[in-house]
Amino acid sequence: MAVRVGILGATGAVGQRLIQLLEPHPDFDIAALTASESSAGKSYREAAKWRADSPIPANVADITVGPTEPDAVPSDVDLLFSSLPSSVGAAVEPDFCEAGYVVSSNSSNARMAEDVPLVIPEVNADHIDLLEVQRDDRGWDGALVKNPNCSTITFVPTLAALAEFGLEKVHVATLQAVSGAGYDGVTSMEIIDNAIPHIGSEEEKLETESKKLLGEFDGASLQQNDVAVAASCNRIPTIDGHLENVWLEAADELTPEDAAKALEAYPSVDLPSSPDPLIHVFEDLERPQPRLDRNLGGGMAVSVGGIRESTFGLQYNCLAHNTIRGAAGASVLNGELLLENGYL
Structure with a gap:
């Protein structure tokens, strides 16, 4: 029943x-x-x-x-x-x-x-x-x-997939769709031909919620993860799908090849709404894109691309549908x- x-x-x-x-x-x-x-x-x-x-x-x-x-x-x-x-x-x-x-x-x-x-x-x-x-x-x-x-939920599964390498510092810049503000949240005159480089309280949510999600629960209390997270949040003129640029510094050596394998292998769960695979990895440096990839896994998947080495460790882009997965x-x-x- x-x-x-x-x-x-x-x-x-x-x-x-x-x-x-x-x-x-x-x-x-x-x-x-x-x-x-x-x-x-x-x-x-x-x-x-x-x-x-x-x-x-x-x-x-x-x-x-x-x-x-x-x-x-x-x-x-x-x-x-x-x-x-x-x-x-x-x-x-x-x-x-x-x-x-x-x-x-x-x-x-x-x-x-x-x-x-x-x-x-x-x-x-x-x-x-x-x-x-x-x-x-x-x-x-x-x-x-x-x-x-909705922006936290986009990048945290990727951090969980890479946690085995020892998360130390994460910098994330979000490019967030207008639907995240609700139907009346952003007027057309504000967002068309524009980008807004601040979304009230979003940075704090990414920086604090991620630590709680990645924390350890011992049955009585929850110890938050000590990874350092810094966020910058931007509103852009897409309808659905939050795209995020991530720079990650790990304690252990983490090559783009290792990262791709870990992301692809990260499991879903046996629940009706959890997609399999949970994380789609693109080799194409121009993916993921909101219009093309937000509906993967019925809108419940996270997609990752552009995995490469950078001055600040590993760099990649990730995307999720903000009103479905998010x-x-x-x-x-x-x-x-x-x-x-x-x-x-």
């Missing part, structure tokens, strides 16, 4: 992508949708300004949207996916967890909290058991798990991990 799930913040860009991914999912059945008070009481068809690249699923269009509060969600819903703005998520996600709901959240609030697992299943699936600490500390019957920022798909994958590990 499919797990009944709900979506908090269902009318936004990530909420719509969640609906696209969940409607055909083999294990999940959409049973509840919430949004702002202005949308509550309307059918989803009426409430959502649908912008996704496929029609609203027929079995979702007529669901009545509820307010984003625990009393509005049926008690037999086992899992909630949150795509709420971080300010709203910070206010209401704990209420859902206290009420007994398990929440897989894309919102940025609480990602760095000591008892909240920040998870990429192919990188640190064992961190999910931090939920046991969370439940003991907070007295929750429910639970809260986070996926990282947002909605990451939350769905964490939901699958929660189901696999008996948290639902």
Whole structure:
């Protein structure tokens, strides 16, 4: 029997992508949708300004949207996916967890909290058991798990694949698509024929979330990785797909050939949304490119190219689809991990 799930913040860009991914999912059945008070009481068809690249699923269009509060969600819903703005998520996600709901959240609030697992299943699936600490500390019957920022999730799997060589310093420059800012985040007059060399709080997210994701969990506490990460984030006029330039200094000798082998061999996980292979490696120095490569692995793969030696150690480029692997798909994958590990 499919797990009944709900979506908090269902009318936004990530909420719509969640609906696209969940409607055909083999294990999940959409049973509840919430949004702002202005949308509550309307059918989803009426409430959502649908912008996704496929029609609203027929079995979702007529669901009545509820307010984003625990009393509005049926008690037999086992899992909630949150795509709420971080300010709203910070206010209401704990209420859902206290009420007994398990929440897989894309919102940025609480990602760095000591008892909240920040998870990429192919990188640190064992961190999910931090939920046991969370439940003991907070007295929750429910639970809260986070996926990282859309730019963090692009390069961290590549770092995990190369960690055997001893990560010391990482410099990353991101070229981020406009969809990462939401439908109304960047106006056409700002971004057409332009690039914006700053994205508020993005640098900090890459620099801190990566250390937590690559850290070690001993069953009681999480020790962050001590790799030094410096980031520069730029918005460019592509629609989807975050491209990133990475410079990596390792403790051990790391040749481009060794790196390519390690990246190609890095495993996926046995969950429906994890692609195989997880990392696509291109020999072509002009790849990956957002338009050509963002949909590899159904939008869940990370692609790497341009691997070469540089003054600062190893240099390469990586790419992932920011609203699938970097947002909605990451939350769905964490939901699958929660189901696999008996948290639902």
